[in-house]
Amino acid sequence: EAGVAQSPRYKIIEKRQSVAFWCNPISGHATLYWYQQILGQGPKLLIQFQNNGVVDDSQLPKDRFSAERLKGVDSTLKIQPAKLEDSAVYLCASSLGGGARDTQYFGPGTRLTVL
Amino acid sequence: GNSVTQMEGPVTLSEEAFLTINCTYTATGYPSLFWYVQYPGEGLQLLLKATKADDKGSNKGFEATYRKETTSFHLEKGSVQVSDSAVYFCALTTSGGSYIPTFGRGTSLIVHP
Numbered sequence: 001e002a003g004v005a006q007s008p009r010y011k012i013i014e015k016r017q018s019v020a021f022w023c024n025p026i027s028g029h030a031t032l033y034w035y036q037q038i039l040g041q042g043p044k045l046l047i048q049f050q051n052n053g054v055v056d057d058s059q060l061p062k063d064r065f066s067a068e069r070l071k072g073v074d075s076t077l078k079i080q081p082a083k084l085e086d087s088a089v090y091l092c093a094s095s096l097g098g099g100a101r102d103t104q105y106f107g108p109g110t111r112l113t114v115l
Numbered sequence: 116g117n118s119v120t121q122m123e124g125p126v127t128l129s130e131e132a133f134l135t136i137n138c139t140y141t142a143t144g145y146p147s148l149f150w151y152v153q154y155p156g157e158g159l160q161l162l163l164k165a166t167k168a169d170d171k172g173s174n175k176g177f178e179a180t181y182r183k184e185t186t187s188f189h190l191e192k193g194s195v196q197v198s199d200s201a202v203y204f205c206a207l208t209t210s211g212g213s214y215i216p217t218f219g220r221g222t223s224l225i226v227h228p
Contacts, residue, residue: 042219043218044218056215058215093159107158108157
């Protein structure tokens, strides 16, 4: 079974530039999560999708971050414009149903450096 | 809101030593509790979980018991190996109240031969 795919693996940009990350979840998984993991901290949920719809985006900085899930499968996360404090690893995860007991399966992450 | 507190790392042990990594939580609703592990150069993966009070999760020689009375989910292993060197994350999700999955900051484990 193929795992969660993410690209790119690394990205370096200057502040005020824009950047986009892509995620392809495990086939058949209804729920997709985007996390931000700053060095030395645990993952922080940015947004959660169930199929096409947003379940929670309360921790997404909506003035600069946006995300969409195309046809309930792939997802993109965009930052525009980037700030220095956005330097982090962006993790995508998926789960079969999205219930509280479900296991999340994580991708390898995208390491973003903002200069 | 929900929160997870893990002991600070790094934890450094010799091979075959006993391991405990402490995790305590605060939560609204009825949390499910998880330990995820991140090996060097890899993504997070589930190590074990427990979904109700007094449940014990176990995998690869690791164990953790869901203690509602002390709001804890400490990770233990009787004899660690060099291959256990990784970062361990305690996490929770709730089925009532705030659903947002919440992770601790991670504890790095280094096992020497």
